[in-house]
Every structure is written in structure tokens, then in C-alpha cells.
Amino acid sequence: MKTILVIGSSSTDFIVTTKQLPASGETVFGEAFATRFGGKGANQAVAASRLGAKVTMIGSVGADSFGEKITENLLSNQVDVQYFKQTAQQSSGSAHITLYKGDNRIVVVPAANDLLTVAYLKQYSSVLNAADFVILQNEIPQESNLWVIDFCAEKAIPLLYNPAPARKISAASLAKTTYFTPNEQEMQQLFPKNSLSESLRQFPNQLIITIGQKGAIFFDGEKEIMVPAFATEAVDTTGAGDTFNGAFAVGILQGLPIAEAIRLGNLAASFSVQGFGAQGGMPTLADLKTSADFTFKF
Numbered sequence: 001m002k003t004i005l006v007i008g009s010s011s012t013d014f015i016v017t018t019k020q021l022p023a024s025g026e027t028v029f030g031e032a033f034a035t036r037f038g039g040k041g042a043n044q045a046v047a048a049s050r051l052g053a054k055v056t057m058i059g060s061v062g063a064d065s066f067g068e069k070i071t072e073n074l075l076s077n078q079v080d081v082q083y084f085k086q087t088a089q090q091s092s093g094s095a096h097i098t099l100y101k102g103d104n105r106i107v108v109v110p111a112a113n114d115l116l117t118v119a120y121l122k123q124y125s126s127v128l129n130a131a132d133f134v135i136l137q138n139e140i141p142q143e144s145n146l147w148v149i150d151f152c153a154e155k156a157i158p159l160l161y162n163p164a165p166a167r168k169i170s171a172a173s174l175a176k177t178t179y180f181t182p183n184e185q186e187m188q189q190l191f192p193k194n195s196l197s198e199s200l201r202q203f204p205n206q207l208i209i210t211i212g213q214k215g216a217i218f219f220d221g222e223k224e225i226m227v228p229a230f231a232t233e234a235v236d237t238t239g240a241g242d243t244f245n246g247a248f249a250v251g252i253l254q255g256l257p258i259a260e261a262i263r264l265g266n267l268a269a270s271f272s273v274q275g276f277g278a279q280g281g282m283p284t285l286a287d288l289k290t291s292a293d294f295t296f297k298f
């Protein structure tokens, strides 16, 4: 079976649900508080694993109870965590989420995730070399991502880069990825001077822009193709993008053409938003197969 290697963040999400957002200097009452597992790397690893992929993750947690629970959760989702770093130098990563009308605002504190350095990753060059597909996001140091992108380009290992949260990266590095999947806001950071169409044309079959409830768009070399999202009532949109990325990677590994892999990502994301927490609604393959829209041959 082919292996997906996720190199990325893992966190605990501290979620406050509120009907009112505080202004600066204001205190308001919230409705509820909960903790859930999160971190874009861990979310994408779990999303792919639940859809039946063999997933290994390289991550970093603190020597605290949060770190223990994060790795236990990954293990219980059949994600191989043998290359995780556990450090006493930092606490485990956390994300502080305000959930308001089903949508989220997030402050991420990377902490131990920042110790996923180039030196640490270099120890696992052979693991990277053996991967069939690599997934990266932006919650670990930029130099580490750049090193992984260069490594994968040199060894022709397919790489999906989800540039979230937004940060600057050169077009030359983006060009070395196999796919990159920003949303519209992240596109603003990546290409502030370009229209979406100009950027899509620059990266045919490589740049996939997710456009929230509308779906995702890419340029196939001849025309722009919009793959529509599946309409659903959202309880919590946290982790929908991660579910999309994990499922898209599984679709590509299953040999689906890009538009079909995007459709699989959209279908998985439509399940994801129906559950609370980033991983709460992430579907298994069996869940997806209950949908009449699951017409994929695997």
C-alpha cells in the first residue's frame, strides 16, 4: 500500500462558542467551551487515514499531557507516529478558536511545532525518500518547509503543499510543489498583484484554489475548471480545508484525475462541517460511501 507522509503541526484546539464577538477592551459571555484535537498537519493526517490511506506523520509535541493525548489520538486514527519528537523545551502546540455563527477565528501558538527544524527532519531523510506522497502546511518553520519542498522536487516525490495559514513564499518554491492549495485569502498573500485567473494560468494542474462554499478551481492547461462544493448545513467549518487536503491526496493516490480528486475532497469536506471540532466530522471511507455522490471506483 502506498504511504502518505505528513510533515506538520499537531495541537490542542481550545474552542469557545459565542453568540457575540468582543470588541477591543470588551468582555462578553460565551455559550460553551471545549477542547478538541487539531493542528493542520494532524488534521490532514487523520483525514487521509480515515479514508483508508497508510499515513505516517512527522511532528513534535511537548512533554506534557496534551502531547501524550495528541499522539494517542493519532495512533487511534491509525497514523504512524514513530518519528514524532517529544520535547521538554516547549509545551505542545495549541490553537485558540472562537466559534461564531458556525465560522471560526483562530490564534495558533506553534510552541513544540516550531522544533520541527531542518536538522530534525534531516534525520528522517530515508523516511521522506520512501514516501509515495508528502503533505505540508504552514504551521512549522518556513525553512523546514523549503527544505522538504527542495528534497521532494529533487527526488521527484509528489508533494501537496497547503499554504495555510498564509505566509510569503517565492513563486520558484511553489513551482517545485506538485500541488498547492491556498484559499482566496492565502492567494492574496502569495500573489498580491495577480488576479486568480492569472495565477491559475501560471500553474496549470498544480494550483488549486479553494473557494469556501463554492468549491475549488484549477486550470487544466486549456480552461478553468470549477469543481462545485456539496451544499450542506455547517455546524463548524474548522478543519474543512484540512479534510479537503487529506481527501484530495487520497484521491490522487487512488489514481483519480485532478477534478475527481477535488470532488472527493469537496465531498469529504461537506461531511466534515457537519461535526463539531476539526476532526469531529471527518468522514471514514464507509461514511462517504453512504452518499449518492460517492461514484468513485475505489
Ligand code: RIB
Binding pocket: 011, 012, 013, 037, 038, 039, 040, 043, 094, 095, 106, 108, 139, 238, 239, 240, 241, 242, 278
Ligand atoms: O485548519 C484548522 C486547524 O487550524 C485547527 O484545528 C487549529 O489547530 C488550527 O491550526
